[in-house]
Amino acid sequence: MPSSPPSRVRLGISACLLGQEVRYNGGHKRDPFLTDTLGNWVEWVAVCPEVEIGLGTPRPSMRLVRLGRGEEAEVRLVTPETGADHTAAMTTWAARRVDELAALDLDGYVLKKDSPSCGMERVKLYPEDGGAPTKDARGLFAAALLARLPHLPVEEEGRLNDPPLRENFIARVYAHARWRQNEAAGWTRAALMRFHEAHKFLLMARNQAGMRRLGRLLGASAKGEDTAALAAAYRSGLTEVMRRPPTRRGHTNVLQHLAGFVSDLLDTDDRKELTETIERYRLGLLPLIVPVTLLRHHARKLGVAYLHGQTYLEPHPHELMLMNHV
Numbered sequence: 001m002p003s004s005p006p007s008r009v010r011l012g013i014s015a016c017l018l019g020q021e022v023r024y025n026g027g028h029k030r031d032p033f034l035t036d037t038l039g040n041w042v043e044w045v046a047v048c049p050e051v052e053i054g055l056g057t058p059r060p061s062m063r064l065v066r067l068g069r070g071e072e073a074e075v076r077l078v079t080p081e082t083g084a085d086h087t088a089a090m091t092t093w094a095a096r097r098v099d100e101l102a103a104l105d106l107d108g109y110v111l112k113k114d115s116p117s118c119g120m121e122r123v124k125l126y127p128e129d130g131g132a133p134t135k136d137a138r139g140l141f142a143a144a145l146l147a148r149l150p151h152l153p154v155e156e157e158g159r160l161n162d163p164p165l166r167e168n169f170i171a172r173v174y175a176h177a178r179w180r181q182n183e184a185a186g187w188t189r190a191a192l193m194r195f196h197e198a199h200k201f202l203l204m205a206r207n208q209a210g211m212r213r214l215g216r217l218l219g220a221s222a223k224g225e226d227t228a229a230l231a232a233a234y235r236s237g238l239t240e241v242m243r244r245p246p247t248r249r250g251h252t253n254v255l256q257h258l259a260g261f262v263s264d265l266l267d268t269d270d271r272k273e274l275t276e277t278i279e280r281y282r283l284g285l286l287p288l289i290v291p292v293t294l295l296r297h298h299a300r301k302l303g304v305a306y307l308h309g310q311t312y313l314e315p316h317p318h319e320l321m322l323m324n325h326v
Protein backbone atom coordinates (compact mmCIF):
# COMPACT_ATOMS: atom_id res chain seq x y z
CA MET A 1 0.00 0.00 0.00
CA PRO A 2 1.37 3.48 -0.77
CA SER A 3 1.79 4.80 2.78
CA SER A 4 2.69 8.40 2.07
CA PRO A 5 0.04 10.78 0.78
CA PRO A 6 0.65 12.93 -2.30
CA SER A 7 2.83 15.97 -1.64
CA ARG A 8 -0.08 18.21 -2.68
CA VAL A 9 -3.72 17.38 -2.17
CA ARG A 10 -6.46 19.02 -4.23
CA LEU A 11 -9.31 20.67 -2.37
CA GLY A 12 -12.37 22.54 -3.54
CA ILE A 13 -13.11 25.85 -1.86
CA SER A 14 -15.62 28.69 -1.87
CA ALA A 15 -13.75 31.25 -3.96
CA CYS A 16 -14.34 34.18 -1.57
CA LEU A 17 -12.27 32.36 1.11
CA LEU A 18 -9.19 32.69 -1.10
CA GLY A 19 -9.64 36.46 -1.29
CA GLN A 20 -11.46 36.57 -4.62
CA GLU A 21 -13.82 39.54 -4.65
CA VAL A 22 -16.93 37.61 -5.57
CA ARG A 23 -19.26 38.29 -2.64
CA TYR A 24 -22.60 40.03 -3.11
CA ASN A 25 -21.05 43.27 -1.78
CA GLY A 26 -17.96 43.04 -4.00
CA GLY A 27 -15.80 41.94 -1.07
CA HIS A 28 -14.15 38.70 -0.06
CA LYS A 29 -13.69 36.60 3.08
CA ARG A 30 -10.03 35.68 2.75
CA ASP A 31 -9.07 33.18 5.43
CA PRO A 32 -5.37 33.45 6.42
CA PHE A 33 -5.08 29.83 7.67
CA LEU A 34 -6.41 28.52 4.37
CA THR A 35 -4.40 30.83 2.12
CA ASP A 36 -1.10 31.14 4.01
CA THR A 37 -0.75 27.83 5.88
CA LEU A 38 -2.86 25.08 4.38
CA GLY A 39 -2.37 26.69 0.97
CA ASN A 40 1.27 25.55 0.95
CA TRP A 41 0.06 21.93 0.81
CA VAL A 42 -3.00 22.27 -1.30
CA GLU A 43 -3.98 22.88 -4.87
CA TRP A 44 -7.23 24.81 -4.57
CA VAL A 45 -10.14 24.47 -6.97
CA ALA A 46 -12.06 27.70 -6.39
CA VAL A 47 -15.78 27.81 -7.10
CA CYS A 48 -18.22 30.68 -6.62
CA PRO A 49 -21.67 29.28 -7.37
CA GLU A 50 -23.39 32.65 -7.53
CA VAL A 51 -20.89 34.08 -10.02
CA GLU A 52 -20.85 30.84 -12.03
CA ILE A 53 -24.62 30.96 -12.56
CA GLY A 54 -24.11 34.36 -14.12
CA LEU A 55 -24.88 36.79 -11.30
CA GLY A 56 -22.68 39.85 -11.26
CA THR A 57 -20.56 41.31 -8.48
CA PRO A 58 -21.77 43.26 -6.63
CA ARG A 59 -25.34 41.92 -6.62
CA PRO A 60 -28.30 42.16 -4.25
CA SER A 61 -28.01 39.62 -1.43
CA MET A 62 -29.94 36.38 -1.64
CA ARG A 63 -31.62 34.18 0.94
CA LEU A 64 -33.29 30.82 1.32
CA VAL A 65 -37.06 30.96 1.71
CA ARG A 66 -39.41 28.14 2.66
CA LEU A 67 -42.49 28.05 0.47
CA GLY A 68 -45.44 25.97 1.61
CA ARG A 69 -45.76 23.77 4.66
CA GLY A 70 -45.05 20.22 5.81
CA GLU A 71 -44.05 17.71 3.16
CA GLU A 72 -45.09 20.08 0.41
CA ALA A 73 -42.59 22.72 1.56
CA GLU A 74 -39.88 23.77 -0.88
CA VAL A 75 -36.68 25.69 -0.26
CA ARG A 76 -36.13 28.47 -2.80
CA LEU A 77 -33.10 30.70 -3.39
CA VAL A 78 -34.40 34.21 -3.93
CA THR A 79 -33.28 37.83 -4.09
CA PRO A 80 -35.74 39.66 -1.81
CA GLU A 81 -34.92 43.04 -3.34
CA THR A 82 -36.02 42.06 -6.85
CA GLY A 83 -38.16 39.00 -6.21
CA ALA A 84 -35.95 36.97 -8.58
CA ASP A 85 -35.96 33.21 -7.94
CA HIS A 86 -32.60 31.54 -8.71
CA THR A 87 -33.50 28.03 -7.54
CA ALA A 88 -33.76 26.38 -10.95
CA ALA A 89 -30.61 28.05 -12.27
CA MET A 90 -28.62 27.09 -9.18
CA THR A 91 -29.79 23.46 -8.94
CA THR A 92 -29.31 22.80 -12.66
CA TRP A 93 -25.83 24.35 -12.65
CA ALA A 94 -24.86 22.65 -9.36
CA ALA A 95 -25.77 19.18 -10.69
CA ARG A 96 -23.44 19.69 -13.64
CA ARG A 97 -20.68 21.38 -11.63
CA VAL A 98 -20.48 18.67 -8.96
CA ASP A 99 -20.15 16.08 -11.74
CA GLU A 100 -17.15 18.06 -13.03
CA LEU A 101 -15.72 18.30 -9.51
CA ALA A 102 -16.18 14.54 -9.01
CA ALA A 103 -13.79 13.98 -11.92
CA LEU A 104 -11.07 16.18 -10.39
CA ASP A 105 -9.85 13.80 -7.66
CA LEU A 106 -10.63 16.21 -4.83
CA ASP A 107 -9.67 15.10 -1.33
CA GLY A 108 -11.73 17.68 0.53
CA TYR A 109 -13.76 20.86 0.31
CA VAL A 110 -13.93 24.03 2.39
CA LEU A 111 -17.22 25.88 2.24
CA LYS A 112 -18.14 29.41 3.33
CA LYS A 113 -20.43 29.29 6.32
CA ASP A 114 -23.87 30.92 6.42
CA SER A 115 -24.15 31.35 2.65
CA PRO A 116 -27.48 30.37 1.01
CA SER A 117 -25.37 28.80 -1.76
CA CYS A 118 -22.27 27.47 0.03
CA GLY A 119 -23.25 27.05 3.71
CA MET A 120 -22.99 23.45 4.92
CA GLU A 121 -25.32 23.71 7.90
CA ARG A 122 -27.31 26.12 10.07
CA VAL A 123 -28.01 28.45 7.14
CA LYS A 124 -30.89 30.87 7.71
CA LEU A 125 -34.20 29.77 6.24
CA TYR A 126 -36.87 32.47 6.07
CA PRO A 127 -40.60 31.85 6.17
CA GLU A 128 -42.60 33.05 3.18
CA ASP A 129 -44.18 35.87 5.17
CA GLY A 130 -40.77 37.44 5.86
CA GLY A 131 -40.78 36.61 9.58
CA ALA A 132 -37.80 35.51 11.66
CA PRO A 133 -35.64 32.78 10.09
CA THR A 134 -34.78 29.39 11.52
CA LYS A 135 -31.16 28.29 11.22
CA ASP A 136 -31.55 24.79 9.89
CA ALA A 137 -30.92 24.91 6.15
CA ARG A 138 -28.06 24.03 3.82
CA GLY A 139 -26.93 26.12 0.86
CA LEU A 140 -28.12 24.77 -2.49
CA PHE A 141 -24.66 24.17 -3.93
CA ALA A 142 -23.45 22.60 -0.67
CA ALA A 143 -26.46 20.23 -0.72
CA ALA A 144 -25.63 19.10 -4.27
CA LEU A 145 -21.95 18.64 -3.39
CA LEU A 146 -22.62 16.56 -0.27
CA ALA A 147 -25.18 14.39 -2.05
CA ARG A 148 -22.87 13.72 -5.03
CA LEU A 149 -19.68 13.12 -3.02
CA PRO A 150 -20.77 11.58 0.30
CA HIS A 151 -17.26 10.42 1.25
CA LEU A 152 -15.55 13.74 0.60
CA PRO A 153 -14.32 15.50 3.78
CA VAL A 154 -16.18 18.81 3.82
CA GLU A 155 -15.93 21.58 6.40
CA GLU A 156 -16.81 25.22 6.81
CA GLU A 157 -14.09 27.80 7.38
CA GLY A 158 -15.65 28.89 10.69
CA ARG A 159 -15.42 25.39 12.15
CA LEU A 160 -11.78 25.17 11.07
CA ASN A 161 -10.91 27.77 13.72
CA ASP A 162 -11.50 25.04 16.28
CA PRO A 163 -8.20 23.09 16.67
CA PRO A 164 -9.69 19.58 17.13
CA LEU A 165 -12.10 20.09 14.19
CA ARG A 166 -9.26 21.48 12.08
CA GLU A 167 -6.97 18.56 12.93
CA ASN A 168 -9.72 16.07 12.22
CA PHE A 169 -10.62 17.64 8.88
CA ILE A 170 -7.01 17.53 7.64
CA ALA A 171 -6.58 13.95 8.94
CA ARG A 172 -9.71 13.03 6.94
CA VAL A 173 -8.35 14.78 3.84
CA TYR A 174 -5.12 12.77 3.92
CA ALA A 175 -6.93 9.50 4.70
CA HIS A 176 -9.16 10.24 1.69
CA ALA A 177 -6.05 10.85 -0.44
CA ARG A 178 -4.52 7.53 0.65
CA TRP A 179 -7.79 5.74 -0.06
CA ARG A 180 -7.93 7.27 -3.53
CA GLN A 181 -4.30 6.31 -4.25
CA ASN A 182 -5.00 2.70 -3.31
CA GLU A 183 -8.26 2.67 -5.23
CA ALA A 184 -6.41 3.84 -8.35
CA ALA A 185 -4.03 0.89 -7.95
CA GLY A 186 -7.05 -1.44 -7.69
CA TRP A 187 -8.44 -2.91 -4.49
CA THR A 188 -7.78 -6.48 -3.50
CA ARG A 189 -8.86 -8.05 -0.23
CA ALA A 190 -5.21 -8.03 0.92
CA ALA A 191 -4.85 -4.34 0.02
CA LEU A 192 -7.96 -3.50 2.04
CA MET A 193 -6.52 -5.41 5.00
CA ARG A 194 -3.24 -3.47 4.70
CA PHE A 195 -5.16 -0.19 4.52
CA HIS A 196 -7.08 -1.10 7.65
CA GLU A 197 -3.93 -2.13 9.49
CA ALA A 198 -2.27 1.20 8.65
CA HIS A 199 -5.34 3.21 9.76
CA LYS A 200 -6.32 1.10 12.74
CA PHE A 201 -5.20 3.56 15.42
CA LEU A 202 -6.44 6.60 13.52
CA LEU A 203 -9.86 4.90 13.62
CA MET A 204 -9.50 3.69 17.20
CA ALA A 205 -8.90 7.24 18.46
CA ARG A 206 -12.27 8.24 17.01
CA ASN A 207 -14.40 5.20 17.69
CA GLN A 208 -12.98 1.95 19.01
CA ALA A 209 -16.16 -0.03 18.31
CA GLY A 210 -16.25 1.37 14.77
CA MET A 211 -12.63 0.36 14.19
CA ARG A 212 -13.41 -3.19 15.37
CA ARG A 213 -16.53 -3.36 13.16
CA LEU A 214 -14.42 -2.49 10.13
CA GLY A 215 -11.83 -5.10 11.10
CA ARG A 216 -14.59 -7.73 11.43
CA LEU A 217 -16.06 -6.72 8.08
CA LEU A 218 -12.76 -7.53 6.38
CA GLY A 219 -12.03 -10.55 8.57
CA ALA A 220 -15.41 -12.13 7.79
CA SER A 221 -15.05 -11.61 4.05
CA ALA A 222 -14.30 -14.73 2.09
CA LYS A 223 -11.68 -15.19 -0.59
CA GLY A 224 -13.30 -14.61 -3.96
CA GLU A 225 -15.94 -12.28 -2.49
CA ASP A 226 -16.84 -9.27 -4.63
CA THR A 227 -13.97 -6.92 -3.76
CA ALA A 228 -15.71 -3.81 -5.09
CA ALA A 229 -18.70 -4.42 -2.79
CA LEU A 230 -16.38 -5.09 0.15
CA ALA A 231 -14.43 -1.87 -0.55
CA ALA A 232 -17.68 0.10 -0.79
CA ALA A 233 -18.92 -1.27 2.54
CA TYR A 234 -15.56 -0.59 4.18
CA ARG A 235 -15.47 2.94 2.82
CA SER A 236 -18.90 3.79 4.22
CA GLY A 237 -17.75 2.72 7.66
CA LEU A 238 -14.44 4.53 7.26
CA THR A 239 -16.18 7.79 6.35
CA GLU A 240 -18.54 7.47 9.30
CA VAL A 241 -15.78 6.77 11.84
CA MET A 242 -13.41 9.43 10.53
CA ARG A 243 -16.09 12.12 10.62
CA ARG A 244 -16.04 12.23 14.42
CA PRO A 245 -13.10 14.16 15.90
CA PRO A 246 -11.18 12.16 18.51
CA THR A 247 -11.45 13.12 22.15
CA ARG A 248 -8.51 13.43 24.54
CA ARG A 249 -9.69 10.16 26.04
CA GLY A 250 -9.68 8.49 22.62
CA HIS A 251 -6.15 9.71 21.92
CA THR A 252 -4.97 8.59 25.37
CA ASN A 253 -6.33 5.11 24.75
CA VAL A 254 -4.43 4.89 21.45
CA LEU A 255 -1.22 6.29 22.94
CA GLN A 256 -1.35 3.64 25.66
CA HIS A 257 -1.89 0.92 23.05
CA LEU A 258 1.04 2.18 20.99
CA ALA A 259 3.25 2.42 24.07
CA GLY A 260 2.62 -1.30 24.50
CA PHE A 261 4.61 -1.97 21.32
CA VAL A 262 7.77 -0.34 22.69
CA SER A 263 7.53 -0.54 26.50
CA ASP A 264 9.22 -3.92 26.87
CA LEU A 265 12.12 -2.73 24.73
CA LEU A 266 12.75 0.43 26.79
CA ASP A 267 14.91 0.81 29.88
CA THR A 268 13.20 1.82 33.12
CA ASP A 269 13.83 5.55 32.75
CA ASP A 270 12.58 5.75 29.17
CA ARG A 271 9.51 3.65 30.00
CA LYS A 272 8.72 5.93 32.96
CA GLU A 273 9.18 9.03 30.79
CA LEU A 274 6.81 7.67 28.13
CA THR A 275 4.15 6.72 30.69
CA GLU A 276 4.39 10.12 32.37
CA THR A 277 4.23 11.96 29.04
CA ILE A 278 1.02 10.15 28.08
CA GLU A 279 -0.43 10.86 31.52
CA ARG A 280 0.44 14.56 31.25
CA TYR A 281 -1.26 14.63 27.84
CA ARG A 282 -4.33 12.95 29.38
CA LEU A 283 -4.45 15.64 32.03
CA GLY A 284 -4.29 18.42 29.43
CA LEU A 285 -0.79 19.51 30.49
CA LEU A 286 0.83 18.68 27.13
CA PRO A 287 -0.35 18.81 23.51
CA LEU A 288 -0.70 15.61 21.49
CA ILE A 289 2.46 16.28 19.51
CA VAL A 290 4.64 15.53 22.56
CA PRO A 291 3.68 11.88 23.23
CA VAL A 292 3.35 11.26 19.49
CA THR A 293 6.88 12.57 18.85
CA LEU A 294 8.25 10.47 21.70
CA LEU A 295 6.54 7.36 20.32
CA ARG A 296 7.83 8.09 16.82
CA HIS A 297 11.33 8.48 18.25
CA HIS A 298 11.24 5.14 20.11
CA ALA A 299 9.64 3.33 17.17
CA ARG A 300 12.41 4.55 14.86
CA LYS A 301 15.27 3.94 17.29
CA LEU A 302 14.06 0.50 18.28
CA GLY A 303 13.12 -0.47 14.74
CA VAL A 304 9.51 -1.37 15.58
CA ALA A 305 8.40 -1.94 11.99
CA TYR A 306 4.69 -2.25 12.83
CA LEU A 307 4.60 1.33 14.12
CA HIS A 308 6.39 2.74 11.08
CA GLY A 309 3.36 2.06 8.92
CA GLN A 310 0.88 3.58 11.38
CA THR A 311 -0.78 6.65 9.90
CA TYR A 312 -1.82 7.71 13.42
CA LEU A 313 1.77 8.78 14.04
CA GLU A 314 1.97 10.74 10.76
CA PRO A 315 -1.58 11.64 9.74
CA HIS A 316 -0.64 14.87 7.90
CA PRO A 317 2.43 17.02 7.16
CA HIS A 318 4.33 17.95 10.35
CA GLU A 319 4.73 21.51 9.12
CA LEU A 320 1.00 22.15 9.58
CA MET A 321 1.63 21.64 13.32
CA LEU A 322 -1.94 20.47 13.83
CA MET A 323 -1.06 18.19 16.75
CA ASN A 324 0.53 21.12 18.60
CA HIS A 325 -2.91 22.51 19.39
CA VAL A 326 -4.95 19.45 20.42
Ligand code: SF4
Pocket (backbone or CB within 6 Å): 014, 015, 016, 017, 022, 023, 024, 047, 048, 049, 050, 051, 112, 115, 117, 118
Ligand atom coordinates in the same frame (compact mmCIF):
# COMPACT_ATOMS: atom_id res chain seq x y z
S1 SF4 B 1 -20.11 32.14 -0.21
FE1 SF4 B 1 -20.09 30.96 -2.10
S2 SF4 B 1 -21.53 32.01 -3.44
FE2 SF4 B 1 -21.04 33.43 -1.80
S3 SF4 B 1 -19.35 34.64 -2.57
FE3 SF4 B 1 -18.45 32.96 -1.45
S4 SF4 B 1 -18.09 31.41 -3.02
FE4 SF4 B 1 -19.54 32.87 -3.89
